[in-house]
Amino acid sequence: MKITEQKELEKIARKIRKHIIEQVYEAQSGHPGGSLSCADILTVLYFNQMNIHEKEPKDPTRDRFVLSKGHCSPALYATLAERGFISKEELKTFRKINSNLQGHPDMNKVAGVDMTTGSLGQGLSVANGMALSSKLNHDGYRVYCLLGDGEIEEGQIWEAAMTANKYHLDNLCVILDYNGLQIDGKIEEVKGLNHLEEKWKSFGFHTMIVDGHNIEQLINAFETAKITKGKPTIILAKTIKGKGISFMENKAEWHGKAPKEEEYQFAIKELKEK
Amino acid sequence: MNEQIKIATRQSYGEALVELGKENKDIVVLDADLSSATKTELFAKQFPERFFDMGIAEQDMLSTAAGFATCGKIPYVSSFAVFAAGRAYDQIRNSICYPNLNVKICATHSGITVGEDGATHQMLEDIAMMRTLPNMTVISTCDATQTKWAVKEIAKRKGPVYLRLSRYATPVLYEENQTFEIGKALQIGEGTKASIIATGDVVCEAIKAKEKLEEQGILVRVIDMHTIKPIDQEMIIKCAKETEKIITIEDHNIMGGLGSSVCEVLAENYPCKVVRMGIKDTFGKSGKAEELMKYFNITAEDIIKQMA
Numbered sequence: 136m137k138i139t140e141q142k143e144l145e146k147i148a149r150k151i152r153k154h155i156i157e158q159v160y161e162a163q164s165g166h167p168g169g170s171l172s173c174a175d176i177l178t179v180l181y182f183n184q185m186n187i188h189e190k191e192p193k194d195p196t197r198d199r200f201v202l203s204k205g206h207c208s209p210a211l212y213a214t215l216a217e218r219g220f221i222s223k224e225e226l227k228t229f230r231k232i233n234s235n236l237q238g239h240p241d242m243n244k245v246a247g248v249d250m251t252t253g254s255l256g257q258g259l260s261v262a263n264g265m266a267l268s269s270k271l272n273h274d275g276y277r278v279y280c281l282l283g284d285g286e287i288e289e290g291q292i293w294e295a296a297m298t299a300n301k302y303h304l305d306n307l308c309v310i311l312d313y314n315g316l317q318i319d320g321k322i323e324e325v326k327g328l329n330h331l332e333e334k335w336k337s338f339g340f341h342t343m344i345v346d347g348h349n350i351e352q353l354i355n356a357f358e359t360a361k362i363t364k365g366k367p368t369i370i371l372a373k374t375i376k377g378k379g380i381s382f383m384e385n386k387a388e389w390h391g392k393a394p395k396e397e398e399y400q401f402a403i404k405e406l407k408e409k
Numbered sequence: 410m411n412e413q414i415k416i417a418t419r420q421s422y423g424e425a426l427v428e429l430g431k432e433n434k435d436i437v438v439l440d441a442d443l444s445s446a447t448k449t450e451l452f453a454k455q456f457p458e459r460f461f462d463m464g465i466a467e468q469d470m471l472s473t474a475a476g477f478a479t480c481g482k483i484p485y486v487s488s489f490a491v492f493a494a495g496r497a498y499d500q501i502r503n504s505i506c507y508p509n510l511n512v513k514i515c516a517t518h519s520g521i522t523v524g525e526d527g528a529t530h531q532m533l534e535d536i537a538m539m540r541t542l543p544n545m546t547v548i549s550t551c552d553a554t555q556t557k558w559a560v561k562e563i564a565k566r567k568g569p570v571y572l573r574l575s576r577y578a579t580p581v582l583y584e585e586n587q588t589f590e591i592g593k594a595l596q597i598g599e600g601t602k603a604s605i606i607a608t609g610d611v612v613c614e615a616i617k618a619k620e621k622l623e624e625q626g627i628l629v630r631v632i633d634m635h636t637i638k639p640i641d642q643e644m645i646i647k648c649a650k651e652t653e654k655i656i657t658i659e660d661h662n663i664m665g666g667l668g669s670s671v672c673e674v675l676a677e678n679y680p681c682k683v684v685r686m687g688i689k690d691t692f693g694k695s696g697k698a699e700e701l702m703k704y705f706n707i708t709a710e711d712i713i714k715q716m717a
Contacts, residue, residue, distance in 0.1 A: 195480070195481065199479075199480075201476075241507075241508070242479070242508050243508060243509065249479065250475075250479060250504075250508070251504070251507055251508035252504075253503060254499055254500075254502075254503040254504070256468075257468075257472045257475075257499075257500055257503065257504045258472075260468070260469045260470075260471075260472030260473045260475075260476065260500075261472050261473070261475050261476035261479070261504060262476060263469075263473050263476060264472070264473040264474060264475060264476020264478075264479070264480070264484075265477075265479060265480055266476075267473070267476070267477065268476070268477050268480035268481075268482055269480070271437070271458070271459070271482075272480075290468075291466075291468040291469055291500075294463075294464075294466035294468060294469035295469050295472070295473075297464065297466070297469075298463060298464075298466070298469055298473065301464075302461075
């Protein structure tokens with residue numbers, strides 16, 4: 136399945152946003168802000184870029200995706216449901232007792248989840264292991280890893296960046312969900328995190344800055360990454376936390392909070408109007 | 410016991426890894442700038458394309474191993490025990506044990522027998538940390554023969570394994586044809602005065618004590634508990650029933666390690682007194698391995714004193 140029509144992809148992203156809100160509302164728990172900010176990125180990856188097959192989720196030659204910011208599981212589950220890996224019905228069980236849809240993704244419970252994540256800072260190293268494995272076997276698959284911008288405050292991310300550079304992992308494409316906010320506020324204030332492009336460049340990455348909600352820009356960046364040889368790529372995707380729901384946009388408080396009924400109704404209405 | 414030939418388990422690990430690498434193309438080895446000390450350099454020389462020096466970045470190393478494992482590789486990961494199990498604990502917990510990935514953590518330089526490097530490098534809590542992780546198998550070998558078996562055997566066992574190894578050279582206790590089984594302890598001797606349950610580099614101390622006690626007419630048995638998890642419950646209960654005294658000895662904190670494991674089994678199945686020998690809730694210090702073993706009272710002589 137490869138959808139190239141931009142309007143069609145935008146429509147899917149809207150459906151994913153709707154599923155995100157429904158899951159978090161139904162569970163009365165979860166992380167809507169960061170899930171909404173990466174919805175367009177996931178749409179482009181799963182419907183336009185990645186070589187994956189919903190009928191064969193464990194195909195050894197498939198492209199891999201690591202959601203390093205595992206708390207944005209609602210976005211991943213919504214995408215997998217839209218792509219046919221899991222049923223849309225199952226989304227209602229998110230975070231509930233005996234559900235496969237754990238608060239953070241479990242690779243042994245959900246078809247299409249390539250790595251169990253949740254403890255921040257570990258996904259890039261895992262993605263490196265996958266990319267090295269691909270090179271060792273000459274399997275040719277690509278590995279995608281989505282990082283949160285707050286997440287890169289973890290030192291292990293920079294250990295992993297050195298590894299990706301050392302082994303010239305050009306089959307690795309990292310996407311940074313650069314929404315600028317973390318639980319306690321702005322990333323620039325909480326940890327003084329800035330000059331992100333320079334940082335990644337100096338670690339040996341090919342960097343690109345795009346509007347993380349612009350489908351066309353995202354597709355172009357992923358295509359450029361594919362033809363970039365000898366070094367890993369990072370796409371710094373400028374996003375808006377809570378994107379698509381007006382009262383959630385750019386508000387750190389919506390990092391990990393569920394909407395009340397009135398807010399939920401308002402959010403669903405807003406998504407329909409677009 | 411032949412005390413002429415002494416080999417550190419880290420050395421046998423390095424040699425066995427090369428043999429395993431020839432037999433199994435899925436084996437990859439990762440190290441964190443310590444390949445000359447952990448002996449993975451032997452593998453690196455033979456199979457450079459399957460060896461990854463991750464630099465001084467243990468957290469990155471363990472998570473990278475997890476990534477390899479998701480793609481069907483069998484990563485053997487080495488560093489000193491304090492950095493492998495301690496520095497990268499969260500990575501082992503969340504990215505290896507929780508998803509039950511096939512990563513083999515082979516940690517050298519465990520215990521106070523590290524010697525001169527002192528407390529920061531003497532890992533005394535790793536058994537405790539590793540055995541409480543679901544899905545993890547914990548093995549602590551005592552000699553070259555057993556280590557070579559373990560290195561190959563764990564490749565056949567799906568799921569995470571922690572193999573605890575030493576820097577300190579210990580006598581070769583077992584013949585080449587000795588058979589071992591994960592989860593099955595070995596009983597040495599039939600004595601009923603005491604069971605000395607030991608693991609890792611102090612098993613040879615227990616055997617030395619057994620031989621000296623025999624000269625005095627005191628017959629004890631030694632239990633080589635090479636697998637800490639799953640622990641051999643049957644053997645522990647049998648020994649408690651058949652012998653007058655239970656003594657555990659380990660180059661590890663007495664809290665959470667072998668002694669605690671034995672107490673857990675006995676408290677639930679056959680309550681009796683247990684003497685736990687080991688490092689008593691303190692950090693190590695610099696010195697020669699032999700001096701430290703005396704200082705922390707984990708020698709054959711110390712075991713003999715328990716029988717007075």
